[in-house]
Amino acid sequence: MHELSVAQALVEQLENIVRERKADAATSFRIRIGPLSGVVPDLLASAFPLAAAGSVAEHAVMDFVEAPVRVRCQTCGAESEAAMNRLLCGACGDWHTQLVSGDELILESVELQLPVTTQ
Amino acid sequence: MCDTCGCNLTPGNRKFAYKPVEPGATTVSVLQNLLKKNDDQAAHNRAHFDSRGILTINLMSSPGSGKTALLEATIAALKNEFKIAVIEGDLETENDAERIRAQGVPAHQIVTGTACHLDAHLVHDALHHMNLNGVDILFIENVGNLVCPASFDLGQHVNVTLLSVTEGDDKPAKYPVMFRAADAVLLSKTDLLPHLDDFNPVRATSHVRNLANTAPVIQLSARKDIGMDGWYNWLREQLAAQRALAADGATRRPAIQPDGIQLHAV
Structure with missing residues (x-):
């Protein structure tokens, strides 16, 4: 259940962004996440309300972009999709591959509620 | 590239950063690792180790696969060659730190309470x-767990993952995040192999290779002093x-530590 630690780090980042941009609150945010990050989107989503309670991100809506596991073959150069526990080249089957997608855990963007300005 | 002015946007990730917004709202592009605060602290720890010429090793495995026994044997064998220190991580007890201190080297126990990493x-x-x-060498014995410790950078230079032959040889296929992160895999307790005909070291190695991991797979038994020279030489x-590296002002991180968004930008 390390997802709670991740959720706490996420709330802290959201709080910093809200403060830096002088906004009122974070209303939604988008996370790009791959299975090889070791963090499960559903568990992160259930941990988030616990971590966000009482913060400026309390009512923020989570949006996940799930990154596919993709590898580039160092032998034949092909790029292909792979299973997270079989990172083999889809073209030639070699295991000398490099991960090009699938281990991301990135806060991509945040939508902020701005203070109402009266002029 | 920075996280403030938008220069980290590329044709590949631009589409994720913007979307139409309501009046009174604004969308900001962040593109920052979710564990940035941990990663910053890890970088600080690593710089501390580098400035002192210390090699720091994060030792990970499931509970009971022989991490502390490996350290006891390693300290006993190398105590005239290197000065070793150990940080122990467990949910409870000082037992492991006491075992290490009995070998005459400094050990600090982190009691995590309920934290799994x-x-x-x-x-x-x-x-x-x-x-x-x-x-010379600082070992960080992580909490016995094949899941959570793999996701948190501690500032170590290399990861070593143990797989004891009393476990299944398909553990690397079941816990790919952990075994992909290993810079060396130690198959431990190999003295028991004659009694355990379902553990095949060749199959275990092939599961590691299926994770595109080139790390050496070293077979050893700390208790019976079998194959330990391969580990000491490593x-x-x-x-x-x-x-x-440190003499050149450079450092290293475990082979698979994500280098941030740049790797995935295109």
């Missing part, structure tokens, strides 16, 4: 309780490599 801040706090003067090589 160590993070860079816990390690940093532990460093304040330790005297690292003259230390340690000597890593320390020499680390010292050479």
Whole structure:
């Protein structure tokens, strides 16, 4: 259940962004996440309300972009999709591959509620 | 590239950063690792190790696969060659730190309570309780767990993952995040192999290779002193490599540590 630690780090980042941009609150945010990050989107989503309670991100809506596991073959150069526990080249089957997608855990963007300005 | 002016946007990730917004709202592009605070602390820890010429090794495995026994044997064998220090991570008890101290080397126990992994801040706090003067190799024995520890950078230079032959040889296929992160895999308790005909070291190695991991797979038994020279030689090589890097003002991270969004930008 390390997802709670991740959720706490996420709330802290959201709080910093809200403060830096002088906004009122974070209303939604988008996370790009791959299975090889070791963090499960559903568990992160259930941990988030616990971590966000009482913060400026309390009512923020989570949006996940799930990154596919993709590898580039160092032998034949092909790029292909792979299973997270079989990172083999889809073209030639070699295991000398490099991960090009699938281990991301990135806060991509945040939508902020701005203070109402009266002029 | 920075996280403030938008220069980290590329044709590949631009589409994720913007979307139409309601009046009174604004969308900001962040593109920052979710564990940035941990990663920053880890970088600080690593710089601390580098400035002292210390090689730091994060030792991970499931509970009971022989991490502490490996350290006991390693300290006993190398105590005239290197000065070793150990940080122990467990949910409860000082038992492991006491076992290490009995070998005559400094050990600090982190008691995590219920936390399933160590993070860079816990390690940093532990460093304040330790005297690292003259230390060559610092082992961080992570909480016995094949899941969570793999996701948190501690500031270590290399990861070593143990797989004991009393476990299934398909553990690397079941826990790919952990075994992909290993810079060396140690198949431990190999003295028991004659009694365990369902564990095949060749199959275990092939599961590691299926994770595109080129790490050496070393078979050993700490209790019966079998195959330990291969492990000691690997340690000597890593320390020499680390010292050479540090002399050039460079450092190293475990082979698979994500280097941030840049890797995935295109």
